[in-house]
Amino acid sequence: MEREVILLTGPPLNGRDEYITQALTGVDDKEYNYYHVFDYIKEVGKERGVKITRKNVLDFAISHQDIMNEIRDEAFERIRREIDKSNKRFHLVSTPSLFRWGSGSVIGFTLSNLKLLKPDRVIIVLDDVLSVRRRIINDPEWFERFGMDPDNIKLTTLVMWREDAINHVKTLVHELKKEGINVRYILQFGIRHPPEVFLDLIFREKEKPLVYLSYPMTGHEEEYYYRVRDFYNKLSQHFTVLDPGALDDWWVVAEYDNQVNRNPEIKKIRIKHLLDGDVVEELDREDIEQATDILRRQLVERDFNLVNVSKAIAVYHYAEGVSAGVISEMAEAYRTFAAIYLYYPFKRRPSPFMEFYGMQNPSRRTMFKDEDEMIRAMVEEKEYWTKA
Structure with missing residues (x-):
């Protein structure tokens, strides 16, 4: 039968497994298996007389690298064997990507591990840096590593954890493609997305194709954000909607x-x-000054990543002022041949660039002044732009 292997990864302490476990609560497990790689590592270690725990795994992996590599490789081999024997459609494999600690680093998977796993999709699960910092403070084992002092937990460290994790994934997936193993996409997924969106992403992508929601994000009254959220909820009834606000470091x-x-x-x-x-x-x-340059670049790269994996973008421009971010996202969607739908309800003409990009939908309208009409057009034309 057709099986789909989905690698769920990312930097440490971003809430990946907690979020996934919560999202899967109540979902019928007849359709999927969930493999937490660390559970397999502990099992293999125990069989070899090595006790690996959450508390000692970093030190052990750095000081006994060869043994840890063997244990990790065996863990992936066991997961691959279980996948091959399974009659389920979806196989979710969760493990950190890459983690630098002190003078060493812990690698969640190597190229050979991925060649064995053959993931169809890779989803990098991310949380904002201040929430990661807070998670460390509230975790006694991790807080102890930072000397029980919040001042030792630098934002610069956390953004570099993210940088290293994402780059590790990109590098290995690039090598996989050279080996002829096609990964459909790498997606940077913020855990502020509702769990239902994660389930749509995993299980219902064909029925609810990926759509990126683009909107001016800063400098608006509270009522504006309620409107954006209401539109997001309506759009999510028909599509898997990716929201840049689900990972918000900009504030x-x-x-x-x-x-x-x-x-x-x-x-x-x-x-x-x-x-x-x-x-x-x-x-x-x-610390914020040092982290800011990296955060700004990561924000742009992440939003472009979400645009690139989407079949269409829905621009909700309930603001007359031109947003450089929105224009850039429309241009990126135009470059990647995604359909572009623009909601702009004002009498004043928008930027000519916004108007031009807003014409790039199958109905060839310049813009929509009614948000429900735009959603109806997207649904009616879905078969066209999902095949493009």
Whole structure:
């Protein structure tokens, strides 16, 4: 039977397994198997007389690299054998990508591991850096590694963890393709997506093709974001909708800019957590400055990644001012031959570039002034642009 292997990976402490486990709760497991690679590593280690735990795995992997490589390779071989014997359609394999710690690094998988696994898709599961920092503080084992001191947990470290993990995946997938093993796509997936969207992505991609939601993201009143969220929910009834706001590091940078503008001599930046609005983090100004350049680049690369894997983008431009980000995303979609649907409800003409890119949908309309009409057009024309 046709099997699909999906590698779920990413940097450490980004909530990958917790998010996936929660999303899969209540889903009929007759259609899928879920393989947590670390469980297999512990099993193989135990058989070889090596006790591997969450607490000692980093030190063991760095100090006994050859033994750890053998154990990891055997874990992947066992997973591959289980996949081959299975009569289920979807096989979800979860493991970290690459993790540098101290003077060494821990590799979640090698090229030979991926050649054996032959993943059809790779999904890099990501969380925003402040939530990762918070997760470390709330995890006694990890907090101990940082000396039980929040000041030791630098944003620069966390963004480099992400950088290393993503680059490791890209490099190996590139090598896989040279070996003739085709991975349909690598997708950077933020865990602020509703679990239902993750399930659509995994199990219902053919029925609900990937659509990227593009919208101006900063400097708007609260009512604007409610409108965006309502549109997202309506669009998600028909498509698997990828939201750039599901991984939001930009508010850290924006808050830094606001406080430095008010007080150029400030040393500590106080930031309320985006999700609960109550917990206040105090971060070193210098640390944010060092992390900002990497965060800005990662934001652009991630959004372009989401555009590139999508069959269409839905532009919800409920703002008269031109958004450089939205225009860039429309241009990227045009470059990759994705359908572009533009909602722009104002009498004032938009930018000629926005108007030009907004014509790149099968109905050849310049723009839609009614969001429900645009969704109907996307549904009616789905067969056209999903085959393009």
